[in-house]
Amino acid sequence: MSSIYDSLNPAQQEAVRHTEGPLLILAGAGSGKTRVLTHRIAYLIEECDVNPWNIFAITFTNKAAKEMRERVDALLSYGAEDVWVSTFHSACVRILRRFIDRLGYDRNFTIYDTDDQKTVVKEAVKKLDLDPKLFRERAVLSHISSAKNKMIGPDTFAAQTGNDPYMKKIADIYREYQERLKANNALDFDDLLCRAVELFEKDSEALEYYQNRFKYIMVDEYQDTNAVQFRFVSLIAAKYRNLCVVGDDDQSIYGFRGADIRNILGFEKVFPDAKVIRLEENYRSTKIILDAANGVIHHNTTRKDKTLWTEKGEGSKIIFRTYPTEHDEARAIVKDIARRKKADTQYNEFAVLYRTNAQARVLEEKFIMSGIPYRVYGGVNFYQRKEIKDILAYLKIIDSGLDDVSVRRIINVPKRGIGATSLGRAEAYAAKWNINLLEALRIADTIDGLGRASDKMKSFVDMIDVFRTKQKFLSLTELYDDVIETIGYAQVLQEDGSDEAKTRLENLDELRNKIVEYQDNSEEPTLTELMEQIALVADIDNLDESDDRVALMTLHSAKGLEFPHVYMAGMEEGLFPSYMSLNSDDGDDAVEEERRLCYVGITRAMQTLMMTCAMQRMVHGNFQINEVSRFVKEIPPKLLDLEAPAQRSRSGGDSFGRGAGGFAKSANSFSGNGYSGPANSFSGNGRSGSAGSFSGKGRSKSANPFAGGGSNPFATKGSDMVKTLPDYSVGDRVKHIKFGEGTVTEIKDVQKDYQVTVEFDGSGVKKMLAGFARLKKI
DNA sequence: GGGCCTCAAGTTTTT
DNA sequence: CTTGAGGCCC
Numbered sequence: 137m138s139s140i141y142d143s144l145n146p147a148q149q150e151a152v153r154h155t156e157g158p159l160l161i162l163a164g165a166g167s168g169k170t171r172v173l174t175h176r177i178a179y180l181i182e183e184c185d186v187n188p189w190n191i192f193a194i195t196f197t198n199k200a201a202k203e204m205r206e207r208v209d210a211l212l213s214y215g216a217e218d219v220w221v222s223t224f225h226s227a228c229v230r231i232l233r234r235f236i237d238r239l240g241y242d243r244n245f246t247i248y249d250t251d252d253q254k255t256v257v258k259e260a261v262k263k264l265d266l267d268p269k270l271f272r273e274r275a276v277l278s279h280i281s282s283a284k285n286k287m288i289g290p291d292t293f294a295a296q297t298g299n300d301p302y303m304k305k306i307a308d309i310y311r312e313y314q315e316r317l318k319a320n321n322a323l324d325f326d327d328l329l330c331r332a333v334e335l336f337e338k339d340s341e342a343l344e345y346y347q348n349r350f351k352y353i354m355v356d357e358y359q360d361t362n363a364v365q366f367r368f369v370s371l372i373a374a375k376y377r378n379l380c381v382v383g384d385d386d387q388s389i390y391g392f393r394g395a396d397i398r399n400i401l402g403f404e405k406v407f408p409d410a411k412v413i414r415l416e417e418n419y420r421s422t423k424i425i426l427d428a429a430n431g432v433i434h435h436n437t438t439r440k441d442k443t444l445w446t447e448k449g450e451g452s453k454i455i456f457r458t459y460p461t462e463h464d465e466a467r468a469i470v471k472d473i474a475r476r477k478k479a480d481t482q483y484n485e486f487a488v489l490y491r492t493n494a495q496a497r498v499l500e501e502k503f504i505m506s507g508i509p510y511r512v513y514g515g516v517n518f519y520q521r522k523e524i525k526d527i528l529a530y531l532k533i534i535d536s537g538l539d540d541v542s543v544r545r546i547i548n549v550p551k552r553g554i555g556a557t558s559l560g561r562a563e564a565y566a567a568k569w570n571i572n573l574l575e576a577l578r579i580a581d582t583i584d585g586l587g588r589a590s591d592k593m594k595s596f597v598d599m600i601d602v603f604r605t606k607q608k609f610l611s612l613t614e615l616y617d618d619v620i621e622t623i624g625y626a627q628v629l630q631e632d633g634s635d636e637a638k639t640r641l642e643n644l645d646e647l648r649n650k651i652v653e654y655q656d657n658s659e660e661p662t663l664t665e666l667m668e669q670i671a672l673v674a675d676i677d678n679l680d681e682s683d684d685r686v687a688l689m690t691l692h693s694a695k696g697l698e699f700p701h702v703y704m705a706g707m708e709e710g711l712f713p714s715y716m717s718l719n720s721d722d723g724d725d726a727v728e729e730e731r732r733l734c735y736v737g738i739t740r741a742m743q744t745l746m747m748t749c750a751m752q753r754m755v756h757g758n759f760q761i762n763e764v765s766r767f768v769k770e771i772p773p774k775l776l777d778l779e780a781p782a783q784r785s786r787s788g789g790d791s792f793g794r795g796a797g798g799f800a801k802s803a804n805s806f807s808g809n810g811y812s813g814p815a816n817s818f819s820g821n822g823r824s825g826s827a828g829s830f831s832g833k834g835r836s837k838s839a840n841p842f843a844g845g846g847s848n849p850f851a852t853k854g855s856d857m858v859k860t861l862p863d864y865s866v867g868d869r870v871k872h873i874k875f876g877e878g879t880v881t882e883i884k885d886v887q888k889d890y891q892v893t894v895e896f897d898g899s900g901v902k903k904m905l906a907g908f909a910r911l912k913k914i
Numbered sequence: 915g916g917g918c919c920t921c922a923a924g925t926t927t928t929t
Numbered sequence: 930c931t932t933g934a935g936g937c938c939c
Contacts, residue, residue, distance in 0.1 A: 196929075225929050250928085272923095325929055392927060494925055497931095514928085548915095555915045674929065692927045714926050733927080756924065757930040 140211060141175060144168075151380075151413045152176045155184055155352070158407035159380040160400070164444040165429070165739035166420030166698065169382050173354055174204060176380065177219060178211040180352055188215035192350040194369070195223055196357040198677040200696055204356075220350070224365050225325065225672050228332040232323070235335055235342045241321060244664060246532055246539050247671040248317065248324045251520055253277055255541050256320075260312035266305060279306050280313060284326035285362045285394035287333065290314050319572075321538040329364040336371045347375040357696070358383030358403075362394040370406075379407070385440050386433050389692060389733045391725070401440065418444045420698050420742050422451025428745070428771045429738040435770050436728045444739075453777035455746040456768055462495070462706070462750040466502040469703050472746060473508060473686060476701060483509055487687040487699040489737050491712040495705060496688055503686065513689040514675050523625075523640040524647055528670065530619050533574065534603045535663040540566075540573040547577075547596060550628050554596070558589035574600070599623075612655050612666060616648060691737045702741035704734075707749040708762035734767040864913040871914055 141149055148168060151161050152175045163169035177193065180186040195201045201221050209216040222230070229247070237243050248256070254273040257280075261271050283293050294307035317324065323331060336343040353373050355361065358381035361369070373379040381403060388397040404410050418426055426444050433439070459465040473486050488499055493515040503510040518524065526549050529542035537543075544563075548554045565583045566576035576583065578597045580590035599622065607615055620626050626644060629637040654669060655661045676693045687699070691712075706712055713730035720726035738745060747768060753760050768776075864870050868880050882893035 198929090223929070274924095328929090389927075390929095393929080492926060517928090551916080553915070557915080672929070676928095690927065712926095716926060730926090754930070 140178065144175060145417060147413055147415050148172050152179050154411050155180055155378065157377060158410040160403045160410050160412045161380065161382040161415060162412065162440060162442065163382050163384055163415040164418060164442060165384060165387065166418040167415035168419055169415060170204060170207065172415070173356060173382060174207040174211060176354065177208050181212060181215055186352060188218035190349060190351040192220045193354045194227060194356065195221065196360055198223055198673055199679060200356060225328050228328040229668055231332050231346065232328065235339065236331060238339050238342065239331060239335055244536050246322045246536055247668060248322045249520065249671060251525065252541050253324050256313055256316050257309065260309045260316060263312060264308055271305065271309060276306060276309055280310050281326050282394055283310065284330050285364055287330060287364055287367065320540050321536060329368060333364055333367050333371065343371060346372050351376045352378045353380065355381045359385050359388035359397060359400045360390045360395045361399050362396055366399050386732055387695065387736050389695065389729060389736060391729050414442055416442055416444055418446045421446065421739060422448050422743060424451045424453060424775050425738060425741050425745055428454055428775050429735050431772045432731060432738065432767055432770045433735040436731055438728065452744055454771065454775055455777045457779055458749045458751060458764065460751055462498050462753045465705060465748045465750045466499045469499065469705060469748060470502045470506045470508060474506060483684045483686050484681060485700040487689065487694065487740065488703040488705055489689060489691050489694050489740065490705045491691060491714060493690060499688055499705065509685040510688055511683065511685045513679060513687060514693045517675055519670055521643055523643055527619065527625065527644065527647065531663060532667060533600055534607055535667060537574045538572055543573045550624055552592055552596065554589055554592050558586055561585055562593065607663065612651050612661055612663065613648065616651050620644065691733050694740050695736050698740055698742055700743045702745050704737050704747045707747045707765040707768050709765055710762045712765055731767060869914045877914065
């Protein structure tokens with residue numbers, strides 16, 4: 137008798153059939169782990185008579201959750217909708233909406249995103265009369281977040297600071313921050329997890345409810361769980377112990393966010409009776425791609441040893457190219473995509489992956505020039521845009537008046553003549569009487585010194601009240617339209633008329649689309665649920681495979697995805713691995729995480745992979761010289777296609793020419809046809825900018841760092857390059873045409889030039905290339 | 915109170 | 930280079 141399980145390989149089948157007790161599935165990249173999970177769910181329901189209601193599958197992203205649900209749905213004739221498939225965060229929200237009143241919160245709580253968190257920290261710092269320069273929001277928040285990820289509350293935190301005066305202040309801010317969140321009835325992302333765990337630990341009734349309900353638990357991407365998530369899962373699974381975790385320690389890339397790789401490495405210690413199953417056959421990539429990935433990851437020391445294999449053919453070699461600048465790099469990638477794109481190839485078979493979102497800008501520019509449709513994922517989240525946050529703040533206040541942060545955000549947006557001074561008085565009054573800001577505004581006429589502002593405040597509150605009344609009989613879309621109309625938000629933008637204002641208007645339309653979409657897909661749409669869905673989506677969740685565009689995204693965002701053709705841009709030391717990881721306190725750990733990220737990137741590719749590197753890149757407005765990433769060097773050389781030695785050519789007549797030699801010219805000139813069409817328009821988050829002009833500076837298009845054919849293809853210097861030694865040395869006084877006079881503090885030998893560090897008297901420390909810094913010794 | 919200007923900092927990754 | 934925040938002037 138044939139069944140849906142016959143298509144699985146023996147290891148996969150074993151994983152599906154092992155339903156009772158703890159199970160660790162070590163699933164290498166592309167080894168079909170989602171298949172296993174979905175089949176396992178189907179098996180539990182169909183073969184083991186498990187009630188779908190008793191199954192809980194936890195994923196990392198909404199996208200993964202959606203995909204899993206769809207696939208389970210396709211396998212099952214009934215019951216799929218009763219399986220709980222959700223991310224950690226949305227699962228916690230769901231639990232807390234039901235029980236958080238037992239912790240003294242209102243069940244109608246709002247969720248604060250990073251921006252809101254920063255605002256609260258800023259307020260706390262101000263309240264405590266601390267120097268905002270010393271306590272920057274980012275730094276403070278990272279302390280708070282890592283404390284929360286270890287379930288350390290403000291009291292414990294304060295007790296652990298010892299005699300460190302800085303940390304003592306952080307503890308104060310943490311306490312104040314937490315109090316403010318509570319006063320605003322708000323939870324931040326970390327709180328969602330922490331409060332759920334707190335609930336389970338304090339309230340055995342709530343815990344038992346979920347323990348009894350979730351007899352079978354599955355956790356995807358287990359290598360990315362942190363301490364709180366581990367506790368959350370352990371608590372719920374404690375009764376039945378049918379806990380199946382799936383992950384790949386080689387793909388653990390969220391350590392910076394508190395993910396603890398030891399959760400997966402130590403699973404067998406926590407559950408000594410755990411069954412361990414390895415999935416090592418890869419169904420995604422060619423042999424060469426897989427060998428490259430294995431070659432790289434084997435440089436890590438702390439990992440469970442395993443080697444992926446495939447029955448697929450060799451495939452083509454991994455192309456590695458170096459270019460003079462990030463512009464040349466981006467052009468070459470675009471050109472390569474145009475070359476590969478044939479009638480039977482789709483644009484959505486291509487992805488360009490990079491380490492930092494900042495790299496997207498230049499790539500995007502070249503895509504626009506080429507007319508190739510693309511989409512940038514990630515970066516500034518759609519929901520973090522000013523106009524979106526403004527309107528959402530209105531909706532939040534209508535939904536829950538306790539949120540001071542949102543009130544403050546829009547009390548004077550659009551301008552209604554309530555300035556900082558008046559607002560400050562109202563806030564002081566609210567603090568004095570311990571009431572919410574909105575309530576203080578409501579009785580503004582009893583606040584001293586407000587003058588005419590009190591009328592304006594009152595009419596603001598009246599307006600909110602009207603919205604609240606209307607909310608009862610308007611649909612969400614109608615409410616949205618009414619808000620926009622009443623406050624005149626779109627009107628202000630229309631009158632502005634600038635490109636920026638137009639983009640904002642487009643974004644507002646997009647927000648409206650999302651609200652309509654939510655409303656249509658939800659059985660019982662509520663403002664609360666809408667706000668919560670919005671708070672918990674990531675851009676990558678919107679990836680639509682049927683959309684025929686090239687995908688541009690960070691390596692992190694690419695986890696869990698696959699593409700026939702992958703480009704990894706910016707393979708440079710200092711960028712990837714990142715500068716931060718190279719200077720990290722915890723030694724090689726940080727670099728190992730970067731290496732895993734590289735492994736993730738390589739294993740996204742199914743058929744072809746191209747890696748690129750720019751010798752010189754603009755970072756924060758100045759040029760930075762980087763060497764080829766160590767990760768490229770860790771790929772066995774026989775798997776790489778390095779460019780054939782290029783011919784010498786004339787030096788370019790531009791500012792980048794540098795005496796004899798110049799950059800070698802390659803065959804990759806960018807003069808092909810089909811590149812002049814207008815950029816395709818596309819909907820969405822304002823990334824569609826208009827086409828810029830071609831830089832026309834006549835730069836040479838490509839350089840081959842391996843030119844000269846030495847035995848070591850990774851030599852940092854081309855042997856046929858002539859570089860002149862600067863006539864100054866460390867300690868000398870020099871003059872720069874723009875920065876004036878300064879002292880040389882360092883001269884570094886880098887690829888094809890010397891990097892000079894100068895401490896300028898007026899402009900601070902600059903790093904520049906001797907070749908075109910034109911420094912004059914004084 | 916509002917707008918403009920200057921200055922400073924930032925960029926590692928995101929639920 | 931870009932963006933955001935704070936300061937200053939109207």
